[in-house]
Amino acid sequence: MTRRATITTTHGDDERAARVAAALRPDNTDEMETTADGETVRTTIEREGTGGLHATVDDYVVNLRIADQLTDTTQS
Template sequence: MRAVIETTHGDPERAAQVAAALVPDNTEEMATTVDGRTVRTEIDRESTGGLHATVDDYVVNCAVADRLTKTQS
């Protein structure tokens, strides 16, 4: 099972900050990259349930990271 999540942020610096906040929580089955204003994370899991749980956690973490970078701008 694989999910690809792309989020767009205000500018490249902010996208890099969001990605930097997310990477420490990545497992071996996750890869996060930045391209301009876009953060892209690929998640691979053996099961649908595992993928669902990981995506759910990731989305919450991404929302928090995005909010925190907004308050710093």
């Protein structure tokens, strides 16, 4: 049975969300899809097992935090 998780985050404006999504896409596996729509980034992850899904979501959240920090143009 396929397991699925969808993570949706907002990033303040369209341009920043597009940059975050672009930064995340190279790390996506074949079971992942990342899109940007307005200020929202949405990633859907599908895995066969719960353990694999959990591990992939954990990795994704770390990558998301880094991508968000690196694309924050308000930081000095």
